[in-house]
Amino acid sequence: MQTETRKLLEDVKNGTVSVDDALLKLKAAPFEDLGFAKIDFHRPIRQGASEVIYGAGKTYEQILGIVRRMRAENEKSIMITRLSEETAVRLRSEDGFTYNPDARFGFFGSIPEPDGIGRIVVATGGTSDIPVAEEAALTAQCLSNDVLRLYDVGVSGLHRLLSHLDDIMSASVIIAIAGMEGALASVISGLADCPVIAVPTSVGYGASFGGLTALLSMLNSCAGGVSVVNIDNGFGAGYLASMINHMEAKS
Amino acid sequence: MQTETRKLLEDVKNGTVSVDDALLKLKAAPFEDLGFAKIDFHRPIRQGASEVIYGAGKTYEQILGIVRRMRAENEKSIMITRLSEETAVRLRSEDGFTYNPDARFGFFGSIPEPDGIGRIVVATGGTSDIPVAEEAALTAQCLSNDVLRLYDVGVSGLHRLLSHLDDIMSASVIIAIAGMEGALASVISGLADCPVIAVPTSVGYGASFGGLTALLSMLNSCAGGVSVVNIDNGFGAGYLASMINHMEAKS
Amino acid sequence: MQTETRKLLEDVKNGTVSVDDALLKLKAAPFEDLGFAKIDFHRPIRQGASEVIYGAGKTYEQILGIVRRMRAENEKSIMITRLSEETAVRLRSEDGFTYNPDARFGFFGSIPEPDGIGRIVVATGGTSDIPVAEEAALTAQCLSNDVLRLYDVGVSGLHRLLSHLDDIMSASVIIAIAGMEGALASVISGLADCPVIAVPTSVGYGASFGGLTALLSMLNSCAGGVSVVNIDNGFGAGYLASMINHMEAKS
Amino acid sequence: MQTETRKLLEDVKNGTVSVDDALLKLKAAPFEDLGFAKIDFHRPIRQGASEVIYGAGKTYEQILGIVRRMRAENEKSIMITRLSEETAVRLRSEDGFTYNPDARFGFFGSIPEPDGIGRIVVATGGTSDIPVAEEAALTAQCLSNDVLRLYDVGVSGLHRLLSHLDDIMSASVIIAIAGMEGALASVISGLADCPVIAVPTSVGYGASFGGLTALLSMLNSCAGGVSVVNIDNGFGAGYLASMINHMEAKS
Amino acid sequence: MQTETRKLLEDVKNGTVSVDDALLKLKAAPFEDLGFAKIDFHRPIRQGASEVIYGAGKTYEQILGIVRRMRAENEKSIMITRLSEETAVRLRSEDGFTYNPDARFGFFGSIPEPDGIGRIVVATGGTSDIPVAEEAALTAQCLSNDVLRLYDVGVSGLHRLLSHLDDIMSASVIIAIAGMEGALASVISGLADCPVIAVPTSVGYGASFGGLTALLSMLNSCAGGVSVVNIDNGFGAGYLASMINHMEAKS
Amino acid sequence: MQTETRKLLEDVKNGTVSVDDALLKLKAAPFEDLGFAKIDFHRPIRQGASEVIYGAGKTYEQILGIVRRMRAENEKSIMITRLSEETAVRLRSEDGFTYNPDARFGFFGSIPEPDGIGRIVVATGGTSDIPVAEEAALTAQCLSNDVLRLYDVGVSGLHRLLSHLDDIMSASVIIAIAGMEGALASVISGLADCPVIAVPTSVGYGASFGGLTALLSMLNSCAGGVSVVNIDNGFGAGYLASMINHMEAKS
């Protein structure tokens, strides 16, 4: 690495590049070679060889173009979030494409083997939260995680949640997804002994204010180990959960 | 009842009052005798012979004046809410006065015997919610209710709440009091089979926004049987709980 | 009750089950047998044998499936709230189905005889609040309550409300439903001597903010005995009113 | 009127002022003489010869200075709103000064005779709203209006309000002042047949949000003839009520 | 007036009605005869013989029914606000019907002669505010007021407003209608010497928040004589302006 | 200039106009001639000879009418913002018309030569912000500015932004356009040494609240030199940037 800068310095040493020209070159492009450019390229390697495209607002042609360029660069697998069904239908003919319409989640490649520390539990308060949950679960699976889905275990029927106590207590990371009053995150983090990522959803009506109530509620969770992502941000939760589930020492 | 109007009509019949004078009298005071005035006076009888004074912003002299007038009118017991400790100290010399400084709740008389349908459970999420809870509990007790206090049973330590499952399932009415994320109301109403009155408290910091988060969360409770009163309104919850716990047929 | 756990202990006593196996069994399923599972099943018995399905977002097939399973389990009557007209039309061929399009409320079975303590009054501020009111009224009727509808008695024409003073003063529970400024709940609870359940509606424009103004207004009601449910939550109000109207001692 | 401009034009006609000088003079001071300056000076004449000083944040010396300058300009009476008690004490030695500490309202001069169209009714929901009400009532009185105070006639005890029905129905303008849920304005405007100026107050706690709830509630009043001023703005309401009560044709 | 109650009392006096029957009758219908019922019926007489129907959410059949009943009761003119174009088209065949599609305002009858104290000025900040302004202006005209329209005189081009200074200074009442930042109300009330009714509109984008910004801005107007109605409430402003413009002494 | 007033004064001097008539004329139209009217007409001259029409809510006929009148008055170039594609299609036949559908920006005339102090940089956080950015960029170009577009340089990939450091540090004015968390404005103003105009966009979901989060974030920028315009207000930013980029001494 840093071979370009090394080359430049060697050229200065050898006299093939003048000090002034080297100075100019260093100033003009300091970020490509001195560590920054790696940001984009070393991630796929560590996160399970998956890249992601945010599909909302992109045309079929734009998405196809990005996919083809990525594949040319040898990306083994590609996630597409917030992908409309219309566009997904047109992508079907592409090699290795699968689509989950609930989660509006497309995927190129095959789900990799889980290689994380433990299991990620994705829990929802109700059945209406499932699209967001599927986005989280599929994201985590595409990033090489073992995922367990516990759907419709909201606090108004506490026994449903408690009958999965073992799953909750043995989880590595839990993604707690709920709309309405968002109490699920607090209850789960009171039972669990691992990081809990809370995802408020826009499910509800009236004073749920499009997810604001669940969001505020989750931020106020008095149980330790809870943190919150944006309303309906299943992808963000799945991505962060995978990051935590792949924690390891950096030399 | 309505004896004054009856008397007036009889006077008209007897000729001791002219039609014009009767007309004037009926128009001038139609609300005292025709049903409205009962609103103020029949309540004490049905609610356990207690009257209430809202103490906030009233001086010692004002409160004392109201108390003495009420006692002259034979009110057996009088509650004073939001009563400052300074004023309470000066009221101590009055006959039969007791004061709870946490709840800022004063009382003239003796706690009446419970005569409600069942037991009112007052539960709080944390220890900081206790002042509001005591206001609710004392109000209910002064209105002739059997009250059980379950404090600090918040959802971040669910086993504490669950160890009181029998109390919750056998309650007549439950007052669920919590700040922060307010999840207690949802969890309790998922376990209980009776009306749950949720009281958000201003306990918390940051995104608790002085109780707004707990308030919104409680309004969104997806469990049935929950309704909500104003932030920190312990009196209102205790009063309503007593009303429900004394339900009976009106002939 | 608790026969399974009793059986298990007897097996331990008899030596037919080892202590280790018993320990495992207790841990694996503590909630089915120790009191929790009853939560779901004893409710229908006490609330008038009606079960409820939240219809919003469910397909015709899903609803039909749930209905058939419930009927197989001998549920005598089933309410479906927020049921779209399209789905209702397709359910018409089912036995014993009726539908109220205003309230988007479907019902399987026949309205049971009232058996509550007294009468539930459902009052609205305007004619636009009627859909929410009908949801509340039909819910209460399906749960065996005598219901009186007082529609369009808002405070801008106070005499309309006052001409029903007797109904208000003799009610067992009142559901006060209003949008705009939501003053109806305060006025009614000032006149009545029973619990008042306030339902803000999203009726209005401009600074009504989709029901928020009515919600806040109702929470601030200075009259005693008022509590509030979520915006447009007619079902929740009807369910709670029925609960209160069926209060009785638990042995 | 406009004598200066007339004089200037006559000077131009007479040749004593050149066209260029006149042009300059017209441009430099177009607002003093061409109608604008009257804005400040004809108001006292029509509004009852009272001028107003906003006392908040002004020192004793500043206020005294303004008062003395006004008196030198022959202002017969001067109102000072939001005047602190400390400053008021120091103003006592001034001639003709009176002070109402509740309303934090000072006045130089004597209350003028009422000369409006009819009577202004100032009504409050509770006793805590009285300071704002007194500011409104004193303002109206200082501007030559007959004022009737109806305090503590809130909607939670409707009979108190209804017993003043004659006063309400015969009022010329009504100022309805309330905190908490602010329902008073709606109820009064449903009973009255005159303009109702609603003043939300910051009285309340919890979800009253410093007067915001009353404000929103009043803006949503479904009764005709209601308009709203800022929270706690007693002066503005009194001033506007006087304006309306002195309506007359402008030739 | 009160002839029914007088008759009843005379019957009691004459012995044709017993005291008990009279008592019952007085209780059953206290509001029809003792002053309340007049509320609905004396308004048309004083306000220019126009009645109003709120058209939003009403079907053609409902509106037609109300109109026909009113006409049978001799209402000379009827306003219909928020009337959809579809319904208006179907009403065209009715006698004496006119419709303004911008304001969504329908009218039965002919515009009456102005008989108010002076002239009502309706001013808007921009052209997009005109529909709300027309609702206000037509309402005021139907209630017998002389109306002057000053449209698109917003503060970003102050000279347009100032060129109408005479109109503003001679107005009896001004309705100031603006969206965006709502500054028009403050500027006009700084120039005028009469009541200013401010109407925020939902015109704008981004941080105008559907009229909330204009609403808050208008409530904070530091000029005297301004009061505010709900967002887009042109009818309310026109109705109140007419009320003020018809102020007269009540005997 | 001011020739009309000069003429009037000369007529007074000459006796052809009486003092009274002159007085009336001065009062009736003081703003056309005494400085105000210039506001509308000297702007085009200084801002690059472009006039603007706000296209939202205007019909094809209205826009065409305004355009033709302006062209008759010799406006060399005309911008139309928020112009729908439907209307743009119909304007195509007009001479010299171009249209950018992304920015919904129409233009009559040819882009003038840049004549500002330096270069305006238009930067966006993401690709979804480009429509707003194009409105800003095209506005600035039509007002004779050299514009550099730096799109999709959001802070989540900081190296992309930093690789344009020279452009940022040499800019005359920077328009920073971002939705979501709006951090771009802070980061850019920390790097740049020139005025930064921040434009929040409504891009985002959940807790972006239609641009409110970006707006608040930008207002709190702790870096100096940042100011903010309304959400999505690309035109306002481009106009202000041009104003700043054409700063020069006024004699």
Added chain:
Amino acid sequence: MQTETRKLLEDVKNGTVSVDDALLKLKAAPFEDLGFAKIDFHRPIRQGASEVIYGAGKTYEQILGIVRRMRAENEKSIMITRLSEETAVRLRSEDGFTYNPDARFGFFGSIPEPDGIGRIVVATGGTSDIPVAEEAALTAQCLSNDVLRLYDVGVSGLHRLLSHLDDIMSASVIIAIAGMEGALASVISGLADCPVIAVPTSVGYGASFGGLTALLSMLNSCAGGVSVVNIDNGFGAGYLASMINHMEAKS
């Protein structure tokens, strides 16, 4: 573990406890022994043997009592958050007590050796955020983490942040703490390759709204791997960071 239940079952087997008594005992205390009670007691073992007391609102006597009981139960180290200086002074005489007044953080015991996966970086935008940062950093240290503090590296002086690029890129977990516009979290997560816990602070004025702006901004971070805790919740961030930094497989 579960020795009590095992003992009970053995007693049943042995006949020393009857089935009925065992049943009662299991029902009365199902949560202490069947898995729940472990929640409280196994945490210290895994999290570095530290327990925490929330000091806000607790008296010296209360805190001392809790501390002594914990120490009696062999807790090696105890954290006290939000501990007032007054109380801290009185705790000084206790054995092994240290106090950080900035963070209002007390500690009994000695900071344990770091044993996490890697290093936790605690970064702040400004110097005013340091108290919250110290609470986070001390919490993490007391839970056996290696902590690096990077204070005052806000985005308005980006070079300060970038000069620590190596620290950021090699961190195991980063806690990003900022008030005002909260952009720090986005910028850091764009540079880092690890979980970022964002802590909004109440630092700021005006439109920072007590931390709300930073909170919303952080929730909208478009960079992956960011999650958010409550405003000023340094302890929560430190606790969660430690949890993530001690991730390991559960058998």
Added chain:
Amino acid sequence: MQTETRKLLEDVKNGTVSVDDALLKLKAAPFEDLGFAKIDFHRPIRQGASEVIYGAGKTYEQILGIVRRMRAENEKSIMITRLSEETAVRLRSEDGFTYNPDARFGFFGSIPEPDGIGRIVVATGGTSDIPVAEEAALTAQCLSNDVLRLYDVGVSGLHRLLSHLDDIMSASVIIAIAGMEGALASVISGLADCPVIAVPTSVGYGASFGGLTALLSMLNSCAGGVSVVNIDNGFGAGYLASMINHMEAKS
């Protein structure tokens, strides 16, 4: 400039530094020498040789330390904003220190000669806005600008503002400062032909919500050329105004 990097490259060329060592050195400190570090140091030169200290929350000792270090580095003049009077009193003994208590603004050095393009006008709506205005005005003066103060020219007395029309029309930049409804910014930008920086202030009560109303109002200004800074941010406005008033081409 960049002498250190040049030196390093020359050392590489000369062989006194190895390529590896140079590479390490470049990576370790890329921001000090490659352009970033200049950010801090070239600003004083262009902005009039003044540096600024944000005084809020800093102790006397901290401020004194910073001042002395700056002076040692030859800063000719230093501004201190939000400086408490207590600290200012103790700084008096320092050489060349002046203090404005209204603006809480301290200054070391002497006000430099104006050298900007034109004059900056600082206008306020009321007298209560003056502290913010003085912070803006003094900041601009310390940065070498000619400043004209127009205080108390709010829109409720429009003639006061209009009598300064020449000042407004000839300004180079205008800072419009107002609380309450914030209309000043719109009115001024409608009159002026230069950039207007709007500063909302927290002056007001009730629905001014601590400056939020003025802030929103200013953001919605429909006049071109307006941008907004944070509530009460006088320094930010003065700094930006100076930046604009010193615009010049960068070679």
